[in-house]
Amino acid sequence: MLHRSLTYHLATISEDGIGHAGRIFETRFGWNVREIRVLRLIRSNPGITFTELARQTKFERSLTSRILAKLMKAGLVARTNSTKDARVFTLTATKPGLALCDQADPLSIELEAMMLEPLTEEQRAAFLEMIDTVRRWVQTGYREKVAARFPEAVAGKASKRAVKIVAK
Numbered sequence: 001m002l003h004r005s006l007t008y009h010l011a012t013i014s015e016d017g018i019g020h021a022g023r024i025f026e027t028r029f030g031w032n033v034r035e036i037r038v039l040r041l042i043r044s045n046p047g048i049t050f051t052e053l054a055r056q057t058k059f060e061r062s063l064t065s066r067i068l069a070k071l072m073k074a075g076l077v078a079r080t081n082s083t084k085d086a087r088v089f090t091l092t093a094t095k096p097g098l099a100l101c102d103q104a105d106p107l108s109i110e111l112e113a114m115m116l117e118p119l120t121e122e123q124r125a126a127f128l129e130m131i132d133t134v135r136r137w138v139q140t141g142y143r144e145k146v147a148a149r150f151p152e153a154v155a156g157k158a159s160k161r162a163v164k165i166v167a168k
Contacts, residue, residue, distance in 0.1 A: 013115075021111050029104055034059065036104050038067045042077055043093040043101050049082075053091060076100060 022033045029036070034057075041056050042048055048056075054064040068091070071077040076097035082088040093101065116124050147154045 017111070017115055021108075024107065024111070025104065028107065029100060031100070031104075034063075035067050035071065036101070038064065039071055039076055039093060039097055040101055040104075042071075042091045043098060046092045047090040049088055049090055071097070 018033050025036060026032050031039075038053065038057055041053060045052070045056075050065070050068065053068070054061045057064050059067075068077065072079055074096075076094055078092050078094050079089050080092070082090060116127070119127060
C-alpha cells in the first residue's frame with residue numbers, strides 16, 4: 001500500500017529533503033529550515049499576524065510560537081502591537097532578517113534544483129504545475145468533499161477509544 005500512497009511519498013520527499021537541507025542551513029547560517037521558513041513567510045507578508053503565520057507554516061501553533069520567539073530574540077523579526085486591537089500584533093522582518101533570507105534564498109534554489117535533477121525541464125514544469133493544482137484542490141474542494149463524506153473529519157478531536165483486535 002505505501003508504495004502507491006501519495007501522502008507517504010510527499011511526506012518522504014519533504015522530510016528527506018528537509019533533513020539534508022537542514023544540516024546545510026544550520027551549518028551555514030545557524031538556523032534550521034523551519035526557522036528560515038517562518039522568517040520567509042514574514043518577509044513575504046509584512047504585517048502578518050501570528051494567527052495567520054501559524055496557519056501558513058503548517059506547524060503546530062506552539063512550534064510556530066517558539067520559532068517566532070527565537071527569531072525576535074535574535075533581532076530578525078519585529079513585533080508591533082495592532083492599533084485596532086491590543087490583543088493582536090503584527091510581524092515584519094528586520095534588516096538583518098531580510099539579509100538572512102537574501103543569503104539563504106540561493107541555497108534553497110540550488111537544493112530544489114538538485115532535488116528535481118532527474119526530471120527534464122518539461123517534466124519539472126509539468127510536475128510543479130500538477131503539484132500546485134493538487135495543493136489548491138486540497139485547500140478548497142477536497143476539504144469540502146472529505147467533510148461531506150467523513151463528518152468526523154470536522155467534528156473536532158477524535159475520541160481516544162481502544163480498538164480491540166480479535167484474533168481469528
